[in-house]
Amino acid sequence: AQSVTQLDSHVSVSEGTPVLLRCNYSSSYSPSLFWYVQHPNKGLQLLLKYTSAATLVKGINGFEAEFKKSETSFHLTKPSAHMSDAAEYFCVAGGSARQLTFGSGTQLTVLP
Amino acid sequence: DGGITQSPKYLFRKEGQNVTLSCEQNLNHDAMYWYRQDPGQGLRLIYYSQIVNDFQKGDIAEGYSVSREKKESFPLTVTSAQKNPTAFYLCASSIPVGSLRLNEQFFGPGTRLTVL
Numbered sequence: 001a002q003s004v005t006q007l008d009s010h011v012s013v014s015e016g017t018p019v020l021l022r023c024n025y026s027s028s029y030s031p032s033l034f035w036y037v038q039h040p041n042k043g044l045q046l047l048l049k050y051t052s053a054a055t056l057v058k059g060i061n062g063f064e065a066e067f068k069k070s071e072t073s074f075h076l077t078k079p080s081a082h083m084s085d086a087a088e089y090f091c092v093a094g095g096s097a098r099q100l101t102f103g104s105g106t107q108l109t110v111l112p
Numbered sequence: 113d114g115g116i117t118q119s120p121k122y123l124f125r126k127e128g129q130n131v132t133l134s135c136e137q138n139l140n141h142d143a144m145y146w147y148r149q150d151p152g153q154g155l156r157l158i159y160y161s162q163i164v165n166d167f168q169k170g171d172i173a174e175g176y177s178v179s180r181e182k183k184e185s186f187p188l189t190v191t192s193a194q195k196n197p198t199a200f201y202l203c204a205s206s207i208p209v210g211s212l213r214l215n216e217q218f219f220g221p222g223t224r225l226t227v228l
Contacts, residue, residue, distance in 0.1 A: 009152070034216055043116075043202055043219035044155075090154060100145075100217070102154030 002027045004093050006103035014111045019063075019078040021106045023091030026072060032094040033074045035065055038105075039087045047089075050074060061085070086110045115139065116220035118203050123225045125190075125197075133188045133223045135203035142207060144186035145217065148172060149200040158201075161186055190225065198227045 007022040025031065032051050036044040048059025055067045065076045074091060091103040116137045125131045137144065143162045147155035157170030161180040175194025180186055186205075190197045201224075204217040 004154075036219075041200075041222065041224065043118075043221045044204075045219070046216045049216050094216075100157065102156075104152065104154045 002031065002093050002101045004091050004101050004103040006089075006091050006106050008106050009104065010107045010109070012109040012111060013081045015083055016080050019076070019081045019085065019108065021076040021089050021091075021108065023074045023076065023103060024072050025074060025091070025093045027093060030069070033065075033067060034092040034094065035059065035063070035074075035076050036090045036092060037087045038090065044090065047076070081108075081110045083110050083112065116203060116205055116218055118201075118220040118223050120223060121221065123223055125225065125227050127227055128192045130189055130191050131225065133190065133201055133203075133225070135186045135188065135220060136184055137186075137203075137205045137218075137220075138184060139205055139218060140183070141205035141218070142183070143205060144180070145204040145206075146170075146176070146178065146186070146188045147202045147204065149202060149222075155202060158188065197225055200224050 003026045005024045034049045035047040037047050038044045047063050048057045050057050050067045058064045063078045065074050067074050088105045088107050090105050093101045119134045145160040146158040149155050156172050158176050159167055159170050159178045161167035164180055164183050167178050167180050175191055177189045200222050202222045203220040206217040
């Protein structure tokens with residue numbers, strides 16, 4: 001069985017400061033990993049994905065994530081938060097089409 | 113523009129009524145999915161379809177039904193048997209990849225269903 005744990009349900013940062021959203025996964029094999037962002041009452045938008053080509057993955061809007069197999073982690077980072085980054089973020093693990101697993105989400109608040 | 117459309121954006125229904133949520137995609141994707149999202153929770157898979165005329169139950173299929181008569185369309189019916197249907201419903205599509213690797217899924221804007 002596969003599972004995804006987002007370690008913080010809420011994260012608050014000041015505008016211009018770094019963002020760290022934490023995600024751990026559990027899987028019997030090396031999964032595909034994704035980060036999605038969701039703004040209120042909207043669908044999910046893909047930020048970035050890991051599919052074993054490179055452990056450091058760069059995404060849209062300045063976000064990046066590093067896959068660390070030894071720590072079973074896939075944390076999302078951004079050097080400098082912007083007000084428009086305020087949203088909910090989901091870490092997702094994918095195997096076969098039947099085995100897509102979502103974390104419970106992290107709500108990011110950006111303070112002026 | 114290619115994408116996924118869901119309609120309506122907001123839907124109200126009386127208890128005991130069936131209601132159908134629309135999902136259409138023009139991405140030429142083979143696979144389509146329905147998820148339910150409740151506050152403070154991740155997405156939970158209701159049904160998915162990897163090819164026309166075939167679909168599989170997800171983790172929470174009870175009280176829901178689907179059809180896949182066309183590649184572009186994957187409507188979801190919320191039946192009166194669904195005990196707690198008020199939620200945000202998201203449709204997605206992807207190009208299915210065999211075995212262990214999965215391409216990303218593309219999501220529609222969602223439908224918020226409220227049972228009165």
